[in-house]
Amino acid sequence: MEAKILLVDGSLEARDIKHILESFGYAVSCASSGEEAIEKVFDTRPDLVLMDINLTGEMNGIEVAQKIQETDIPVVFSTAHYHQPLLKMVMETQPYGYLVKPYEAIELKLAVENAIYKKNTENRLIWTENRLQIGMDMAKMVYWEYNTEKDLFTFDDQFYALYCTSAHEEGGNLMSSQEYVERFVDPGAYELMERELSKTYDVDDPDFISSPRHWIIRGDGKRRFVVVRFRIMFDEKGQKIGTRGVNQDITEQKIAEDALAKSLDEKEMLLKEIHHRVKNNLMIISSLLNLQSHYIKDKDARDVFKESQNRAKSMAMIHERLYRSTDLKNIDFGDYIMSLTTDLYHTMVLDPDRIKLDIDVEDVKIDINNMVPLGLIVNELITNSMKYAFPNHKSGYIKIQLYHENEKITLVVSDNGIGLPEDVDYRKTNTLGLQLVKSLTEQINGEIRLDQSQGTAFTVIFEEQNP
Secondary structure, three states, X not given: OOOEEEEEOOOOOHHHHHHXXXXXXXXXXXXXXXXXXXXXXXXXXXXXXXXXXOOEOOOOHHHHHHHOHHHOOOEEEEEOXXXXXXXXXXXXXXXXXXXXXXXXXXXXXXXXXXXXXXXXHHHHHHHHHHHHHHHHHHOOEEEEXXXXXXXXXXXXXXXXXXXXXXXXXXXXXXXXXXXXXXXXXXXXXXXXXXXXXXXXXXXXXXXXXEOOEEEEEOOOOOEEEEEEEEEEEEOOOOOEXXXXXXXXXOHHHHHHHXXXXXXXXXXXXXXXXXXXXXXXXXXXXXXXXXXXXXXXXXXXXXXXXXXXXXXXHHHHHHHHHXXXXXXXXXXEHHHHHHHXXXXXXXXXXXXXXXXXXXXXXXXXXXXXXXXXXXXXXXXXXXXXXXXXXXXXXXXXXXXXXXXXXXXXXXXXXXXXXXXXXXXXXXXXXXXXXXXXXXXXXXXXXXXXXXXOOOOEEEEEEEEOOOO
């Protein structure tokens, strides 16, 4: 879209100037007097006014420029008379250019282009600053600077407005760090502020950014919560001269956070209580099975009760850990294996010198969804080894391993006992324990392998859960 220029010039050269401007692609309208110029400015709203200082009528160009300043339309002056007092009067109107007649077409072209470019740049800058200010206002964010050498903060009106006061009430825009802390910072945050201010002197990293959060006390006495984001300022020689930053009122967010934290704490306590009750119920079941087994004469039937009792206890131990854990998402599976295995060993192995127990487990965190099936898998495999691997008072060892490998977790339960009978296929057996192991491994999307080259070694491999 072509720019519109109002040419205000009553001289004989006006027509030639108009033709030159039109040859450059501008839409040109003319006025010869100051009064006519003012009327056309408010009527047509040109993009630029090119105006001679000497005009016909009662007003000169400088007076016209003063009248139309409120329109924010750029003015370029031209005159055939150049002297210092006149130039001073011209500069007071803040023109966008000044041409001395006679001038070449190229001089006119450059003066007009520079004036329009400067105005467009200013408009873009104002637009950007307005958007930034709107964004900062909406975010309840204000800007400040701190001079290390002078120990002075510089605050503007927006800053003071956030603190419900004004520069007039505070005695100006400058304030020492001690005055700021004593005037606005909640006493509970004094130590934090002192520590953060000291970083101004101690930190030399140009990319350092700090974001302390603390309570403030506004001018009206109300407490608000702010986050202070600041970074170090350096001069052209790389010397540290202070800090600059923004304060943002996040009181409401601090409150949408405290309430959420309280709710999460309450839910965590509820979950812990649930795990505690589930553990108690499982232990009751285990105790009932134990009591019932005393009335059973048949050894095989009594063993079935004992195995069921151990399964209940293994699950109870999981819920006990969940109850005591600070992280309900993941549980230390290695520690669980240590406890479960040791408990089973002392319960089932009557002669510790005959059967040795070797536990080698890493610190592995297991997702709660996998914890129960894995606990039962460990229970079944260890129970099988302790129960069947060493008949007729044979001696040997049982080894449990747990480790990370290639972003997967490997569990190995092995023994150097007599091994499984040759006609037993663990994938198709009717034995409840091995059926459980196979089913539970599928439940956690894992795979199971059997090695009978040196006794029996079951390996369960499953994916490591993302936290």
